Amino acid sequence: MKRVCIVGCGAIGSLYAAHLARVAEVHVFVRREAQARALNEQGLRVSGKDAHNFTARVQASASARAMPEFDLGIVATKATQTEDAFAPVGHLFDRGAVISAQNGLGSEEILAEHTRGWVVRATTFMSGTRHSDTHVQYELDTPTWMGPFEPRGTPFAVVQQAADLVVAAGLKAEALEDARPAQWSKLIFNASVNSVSALTELPHSPHFADETEFSSLGNLLHALIEEGKAVARASGIQLHEDPWEMNKLGAQTNHPPSMLYDVRRRLPTEVDFLSGAIARQAERAGVAAPLHAAMYRLIKAKEASWQFADENRAVEAAQSQP
Amino acid sequence: MKRVCIVGCGAIGSLYAAHLARVAEVHVFVRREAQARALNEQGLRVSGKDAHNFTARVQASASARAMPEFDLGIVATKATQTEDAFAPVGHLFDRGAVISAQNGLGSEEILAEHTRGWVVRATTFMSGTRHSDTHVQYELDTPTWMGPFEPRGTPFAVVQQAADLVVAAGLKAEALEDARPAQWSKLIFNASVNSVSALTELPHSPHFADETEFSSLGNLLHALIEEGKAVARASGIQLHEDPWEMNKLGAQTNHPPSMLYDVRRRLPTEVDFLSGAIARQAERAGVAAPLHAAMYRLIKAKEASWQFADENRAVEAAQSQP
Numbered sequence: 001m002k003r004v005c006i007v008g009c010g011a012i013g014s015l016y017a018a019h020l021a022r023v024a025e026v027h028v029f030v031r032r033e034a035q036a037r038a039l040n041e042q043g044l045r046v047s048g049k050d051a052h053n054f055t056a057r058v059q060a061s062a063s064a065r066a067m068p069e070f071d072l073g074i075v076a077t078k079a080t081q082t083e084d085a086f087a088p089v090g091h092l093f094d095r096g097a098v099i100s101a102q103n104g105l106g107s108e109e110i111l112a113e114h115t116r117g118w119v120v121r122a123t124t125f126m127s128g129t130r131h132s133d134t135h136v137q138y139e140l141d142t143p144t145w146m147g148p149f150e151p152r153g154t155p156f157a158v159v160q161q162a163a164d165l166v167v168a169a170g171l172k173a174e175a176l177e178d179a180r181p182a183q184w185s186k187l188i189f190n191a192s193v194n195s196v197s198a199l200t201e202l203p204h205s206p207h208f209a210d211e212t213e214f215s216s217l218g219n220l221l222h223a224l225i226e227e228g229k230a231v232a233r234a235s236g237i238q239l240h241e242d243p244w245e246m247n248k249l250g251a252q253t254n255h256p257p258s259m260l261y262d263v264r265r266r267l268p269t270e271v272d273f274l275s276g277a278i279a280r281q282a283e284r285a286g287v288a289a290p291l292h293a294a295m296y297r298l299i300k301a302k303e304a305s306w307q308f309a310d311e312n313r314a315v316e317a318a319q320s321q322p
Numbered sequence: 323m324k325r326v327c328i329v330g331c332g333a334i335g336s337l338y339a340a341h342l343a344r345v346a347e348v349h350v351f352v353r354r355e356a357q358a359r360a361l362n363e364q365g366l367r368v369s370g371k372d373a374h375n376f377t378a379r380v381q382a383s384a385s386a387r388a389m390p391e392f393d394l395g396i397v398a399t400k401a402t403q404t405e406d407a408f409a410p411v412g413h414l415f416d417r418g419a420v421i422s423a424q425n426g427l428g429s430e431e432i433l434a435e436h437t438r439g440w441v442v443r444a445t446t447f448m449s450g451t452r453h454s455d456t457h458v459q460y461e462l463d464t465p466t467w468m469g470p471f472e473p474r475g476t477p478f479a480v481v482q483q484a485a486d487l488v489v490a491a492g493l494k495a496e497a498l499e500d501a502r503p504a505q506w507s508k509l510i511f512n513a514s515v516n517s518v519s520a521l522t523e524l525p526h527s528p529h530f531a532d533e534t535e536f537s538s539l540g541n542l543l544h545a546l547i548e549e550g551k552a553v554a555r556a557s558g559i560q561l562h563e564d565p566w567e568m569n570k571l572g573a574q575t576n577h578p579p580s581m582l583y584d585v586r587r588r589l590p591t592e593v594d595f596l597s598g599a600i601a602r603q604a605e606r607a608g609v610a611a612p613l614h615a616a617m618y619r620l621i622k623a624k625e626a627s628w629q630f631a632d633e634n635r636a637v638e639a640a641q642s643q644p
Contacts, residue, residue: 280536
C-alpha cells in the first residue's frame with residue numbers, strides 16, 4: 001500500500017493525510033480548488049503533543065482527472081457528502097481498498113456502489129480541530145477500528161495491511177474480524193447525543209446524564225440508547241462498549257456535537273446515517289424504534305423549516321390562540 | 323352571576339371580558355399597571371364580524387386589594403402563569419365559581435388549591451388576535467365547552483348558569499355533564515402539534531399531515547396522537563373529536579402554534595400542561611407514553627439551553643469531531 005488517497009480533508013481527513021504522508025505517497029481529493037492550491041503550496045501542518053508536530057507534503061486536487069490509481073483510500077467527508085465526493089474517484093480504487101472513516105451507518109454501501117475495490121468498515125475515535133485548510137490540531141489520541149465490509153467479502157489480510165499502515169504513520173488503529181460491535185457502539189452513542197443536541201441546542205452537557213426528575217433529559221438519552229441496543233441485538237450485533245457509559249463521560253465535556261454545529265448553520269445534518277439508520281435497521285430487523293424514528297422525523301422537518309421561511313415569518317406577526 | 327372577574331387579559335381573556343361587559347359588571351385582573359390604566363381610560367375594543375364590533379367598559383386592576391367578591395371568574399392566563407395570577411385573588415371566588423379557559427391539563431387543580439368556590443373545567447376553541455392592551459380582533463366564532471371539575475363536585479346547575487351567561491354575552495358556549503372528552507381531544511391535538519412545532523420551528527404546515535415517506539413528519543404526529551388516545555382510553559375518557567382529523571385540517575393553515583411563538587422569544591412554554599401532562603397521566607394510568615415523554619423532556623431541555631449560553635457559545639468556535 002504505497003499510494004494513498006484521502007477523500008475529504010476536514011479535521012479527520014487532515015489527520016490521516018498528514019500522518020500517512022510520512023510512510024506513503026499521499027494524495028488528497030477535496031471539493032474546493034482554493035483548498036487544493038493552499039495544500040500544494042503550504043503543505044499540511046499538524047500541531048499537538050509529542051510526535052504530532054510537523055508539516056507534511058501532500059498532492060492535493062479538486063479534480064479526479066489527473067489522479068493516478070490508488071492502493072488505499074480513506075473517505076473522511078461528512079456522511080451526507082459521500083456520494084458526491086466518492087463517485088468521481090471510485091474507479092481509482094478498483095484494484096485497491098477503501099476505508100469509510102465516517103460517522104454513522106450506511107456510507108460503506110455508498111462506497112461499494114462506486115468501486116470494485118475492497119471496502120473496509122471503520123470507526124474512528126480520533127479527534128482534531130481544523131484551524132485552516134492547511135492546519136489541523138490533533139486532540140484525542142484514540143484508535144480507528146477497522147473490519148471487513150461483509151457484503152463485499154473483504155479479506156481480513158487487507159484490513160490488517162491498512163491498519164498496519166495507519167499505525168506505521170503514528171496513529172492508533174486496530175484490525176478486527178468484525179468491526180460492527182465498535183461501529184454500533186459509536187452509532188448508538190452518536191445518534192442519541194447528536195439528535196438531542198440538535199433539537200434542544202444544548203451541547204453535550206450534564207443534562208444528558210441527569211435522571212433525577214421525571215422531566216430530566218437523561219431519561220430520554222437512556223431510552224434512546226436502550227432502544228438502539230435492542231436494534232443491535234435484533235440485528236445479531238453484540239456491542240463493544242456501553243453507549244450509556246460513553247454518554248455519561250461525554251456529558252461532562254460540554255462538547256458541541258457536529259449536528260448542533262450543522263443546525264446552527266442550517267447545513268444538512270447526518271441524521272440519515274444516525275437516528276435514521278437505526279430506525280430503518282429496526283424496520284428490517286422487525287423491532288420497534290419509535291424514539292429514533294421520532295428524532296429522525298423531527299430533524300428532517302427542522303431541515304425542511306429552513307426552506308419554509310415565508311410561512312415561518314407569520315409567527316412574527318401578532319399572535320392568536322391556540 | 324352579576325359580577326364577573328376575568329383573570330388575564332390576553333386575546334381570549336379580552337374576548338370574554340368585552341362580551342360579558344354587555345350583560346354583567348366586569349372586572350379585569352391583569353399583571354401590568356399600564357395595561358390596567360389603559361383599559362380603565364379607553365375601554366376594551368372588539369373588532370370582527372357582525373355583532374362583534376364594539377367598545378366595552380371594564381374595571382381593570384393590577385392589584386387584588388381593592389377588588390370586590392365575585393360570582394364568577396374566568397382564568398385566561400397562560401397555563402404557566404395560573405399560580406402567580408390566581409393566588410392573590412382566589413379568595414374573592416370563595417362564594418362563587420371559577421372557570422379555567424386555559425390550554426392543556428392541570429390548571430383546574432391549581433385553581434382549586436386557591437379558592438373554596440366551585441371550579442369549572444372548560445375548553446375553548448375561540449380565537450382572536452390581540453392588537454394592543456385595549457383592542458382584540460375576534461376570529462373564530464367557535465364554542466367554549468364547560469363541565470364540572472370532578473374533584474370539587476361542582477353542580478351541573480352552576481356550569482349551566484355560567485354557560486348561559488357567556489351565551490347571553492354573544493359568545494358560543496355549551497354546558498356538558500362531562501367536559502373531559504372535549505378537553506382531551508383538544509389536549510392531544512394541542513400537545514402533539516405544539517411540541518413538534520416548537521422543536522422543528524415549522525408552523526402548523528402540510529408537513530404535519532404528510533405520511534408519504536418513512537421520514538415524513540406526519541408519521542410522528544400520527545404516533546403522538548395514537549399514544550395520546552391510548553392514555554385517554556386508559557384513563558376512562560372517550561374523546562369528543564378525533565385529534566388526527568383536527569390535525570389534518572389545521573395542517574392546511576400554516577398557523578404558528580403558541581409554543582413556537584414562545585420558543586422564538588425564549589419564553590417558558592406550556593409543555594408541563596400539554597405533553598408533560600399526558601406523560602404524567604400515562605404514568606398514573608399505568609400505560610406507556612414514551613413519545614410524549616420524549617417531547618416533554620426535549621422542550622424542558624430546550625428551555626434550559628437558554629440559561630446555558632456560555633457553554634453554547636463554544637459551538638461558535640472551531641469545530642472538532644465527532
